[in-house]
Amino acid sequence: MAAAAATAASKGNGGGGGRAGAGEASSSRKKKGPGPLATAYLVIYNVVMTAGWLVIAVGLVRAYLAKGSYHSLYYSIEKPLKFFQTGALLEILHCAIGIVPSSVVLTSFQVMSRVFLIWAVTHSVKEVQSEDSVLLFVIAWTITEIIRYSFYTFSLLNHLPYLIKWARYTLFIVLYPMGVSGELLTIYAALPFVRQAGLYSISLPNKYNFSFDYYAFLILIMISYIPIFPQLYFHMIHQRRKILSHTEEHKKFE
Amino acid sequence: MKHYEVEILDAKTREKLCFLDKVEPQATIAEIKNLFTKTHPQWYPARQSLRLDPKGKSLKDEDVLQKLPVGTTATLYFRDLGAQISWVTVFLTEYAGPLFIYLLFYFRVPFIYGHKYDFTSSRHTVVHLACICHSFHYIKRLLETLFVHRFSHGTMPLRNIFKNCTYYWGFAAWMAYYINHPLYTPPTYGAQQVKLALAIFVICQLGNFSIHMALRDLRPAGSKTRKIPYPTKNPFTWLFLLVSCPNYTYEVGSWIGFAIMTQCLPVALFSLVGFTQMTIWAKGKHRSYLKEFRDYPPLRMPIIPFLL
Numbered sequence: 001m002a003a004a005a006a007t008a009a010s011k012g013n014g015g016g017g018g019r020a021g022a023g024e025a026s027s028s029r030k031k032k033g034p035g036p037l038a039t040a041y042l043v044i045y046n047v048v049m050t051a052g053w054l055v056i057a058v059g060l061v062r063a064y065l066a067k068g069s070y071h072s073l074y075y076s077i078e079k080p081l082k083f084f085q086t087g088a089l090l091e092i093l094h095c096a097i098g099i100v101p102s103s104v105v106l107t108s109f110q111v112m113s114r115v116f117l118i119w120a121v122t123h124s125v126k127e128v129q130s131e132d133s134v135l136l137f138v139i140a141w142t143i144t145e146i147i148r149y150s151f152y153t154f155s156l157l158n159h160l161p162y163l164i165k166w167a168r169y170t171l172f173i174v175l176y177p178m179g180v181s182g183e184l185l186t187i188y189a190a191l192p193f194v195r196q197a198g199l200y201s202i203s204l205p206n207k208y209n210f211s212f213d214y215y216a217f218l219i220l221i222m223i224s225y226i227p228i229f230p231q232l233y234f235h236m237i238h239q240r241r242k243i244l245s246h247t248e249e250h251k252k253f254e
Numbered sequence: 255m256k257h258y259e260v261e262i263l264d265a266k267t268r269e270k271l272c273f274l275d276k277v278e279p280q281a282t283i284a285e286i287k288n289l290f291t292k293t294h295p296q297w298y299p300a301r302q303s304l305r306l307d308p309k310g311k312s313l314k315d316e317d318v319l320q321k322l323p324v325g326t327t328a329t330l331y332f333r334d335l336g337a338q339i340s341w342v343t344v345f346l347t348e349y350a351g352p353l354f355i356y357l358l359f360y361f362r363v364p365f366i367y368g369h370k371y372d373f374t375s376s377r378h379t380v381v382h383l384a385c386i387c388h389s390f391h392y393i394k395r396l397l398e399t400l401f402v403h404r405f406s407h408g409t410m411p412l413r414n415i416f417k418n419c420t421y422y423w424g425f426a427a428w429m430a431y432y433i434n435h436p437l438y439t440p441p442t443y444g445a446q447q448v449k450l451a452l453a454i455f456v457i458c459q460l461g462n463f464s465i466h467m468a469l470r471d472l473r474p475a476g477s478k479t480r481k482i483p484y485p486t487k488n489p490f491t492w493l494f495l496l497v498s499c500p501n502y503t504y505e506v507g508s509w510i511g512f513a514i515m516t517q518c519l520p521v522a523l524f525s526l527v528g529f530t531q532m533t534i535w536a537k538g539k540h541r542s543y544l545k546e547f548r549d550y551p552p553l554r555m556p557i558i559p560f561l562l
Binding site: 204205206207208209210211 | 432433435437438439442516517518519520
């Protein structure tokens with residue numbers, strides 16, 4: 001869902017690093033965009049993020065060629081993955097200060113779910129780092145983010161190649177389910193180790209009269225994918241129809 | 255006397271929904287809403303929003319037709335506010351839940367804790383005290399809803415009752431589970447801590463009640479007048495000198511007292527969430543006061559003296 005969410009809910013247009021609001025096509029926007037300084041910053045931000053995820057992509061390919069197998073590639077891109085995915089927290093700030101016209105709540109949800117998977121699951125439960133499911137979501141995220149950040153970069157510069165727009169609104173059809181599968185399988189793989197180590201859990205009695213069972217929490221997270229993923233997925237499908245067909249009609253004017 | 259004609263159009267589709275002729279010039283919007291309900295019974299007055307402009311603000315029930323900027327044929331736009339439920343109903347439901355739910359945990363009703371604990375009683379005094387305080391708090395709220403508060407609006411959207419009840423009932427269950435747990439750990443500083451916290455709780459409950467009474471006395475029964483609240487002879491109301499919404503200040507204080515008394519993290523979290531919500535409300539109320547009253551006391555802050 002972290003995979004789904006990040007591609008989802010972002011629609012159309014030069015909304016910088018953000019996930020712009022419903023149904024805006026490439027032309028009519030009544031709001032003025034970010035000022036020139038903010039635009040420059042956002043272009044730099046999106047270029048850096050595109051570059052970062054390209055580094056991760058290249059890292060994966062090189063590691064695969066060097067090792068001769070696709071197992072345990074996580075270790076070769078662990079640091080840039082953590083750095084650039086965590087860096088996406090800035091996007092919440094962008095929405096909060098208004099240089100990106102997206103909902104702070106939605107963006108927070110999307111970014112936090114990614115950060116949760118990276119740190120609270122994959123980093124925290126070392127035993128899952130060699131699972132193939134990790135590769136599944138890393139690949140899905142990498143392709144998604146390279147396209148997404150280049151989409152924003154081009155949009156901010158008012159020169160969006162149709163190919164990028166097409167890619168953004170089409171590849172998700174495969175990348176979403178792929179990412180979600182990777183995420184769910186990874187969380188599932190982590191469960192026994194969490195239970196065994198009592199990871200991030202606290203039980204009674206204690207002086208704060210509080211308890212938390214991380215194992216149960218992870219299961220709730222997995223269950224939450226059931227209502228959330230279809231909504232995000234079909235929302236993107238709906239957006240795709242709107243945005244790509246709209247462009248078809250206007251293609252002759254571009 | 256010249257009669258008015260009123261046509262009501264749908265704000266979104268501009269479809270003509272209703273035409274009223276021979277409307278008295280002194281008719282109020284409330285009366286027009288009643289007339290509209292006759293032709294469209296599914297839209298009872300509480301769910302009607304009538305406005306002069308499709309995107310404009312709702313007209314008030316007390317507004318008089320003659321005083322509106324309309325010709326003798328007035329065009330009003332209608333928006334359906336959705337199913338409505340009365341504030342009193344919502345308050346009673348959302349407060350009765352915690353009262354009842356907490357007691358289920360206090361009496362250790364079966365299937366909550368292990369079977370060997372069914373219907374047992376805690377050996378800690380503070381647990382019994384906490385039950386009394388929590389129950390008192392919600393009984394007070396229920397009684398205030400029935401006898402003290404004078405509501406500006408009759409109704410709110412129906413979906414609010416689900417949202418509100420989930421919040422109140424959910425947190426009540428969560429807190430009650432730990433406080434009444436067989437493995438509950440009493441406060442670190444013992445009786446001293448409990449006494450101090452209880453004092454805070456009681457003072458804030460009295461304060462909160464005093465403010466509710468003061469606000470009630472500002473408004474005559476059945477009216478919707480709004481006035482600036484001022485301190486009265488009751489010392490608890492002197493907090494009005496420093497804040498716009500001392501009722502919220504006292505409410506937060508009560509829950510902080512309860513948190514210290516029980517030394518229970520979920521209670522602290524509940525207080526924090528409540529504080530966040532009340533701050534949003536207090537800021538809104540403060541802004542309304544400033545907008546409506548030119549001579550509003552400048553020293554006042556919304557909820558925390560001098561700070562917030």
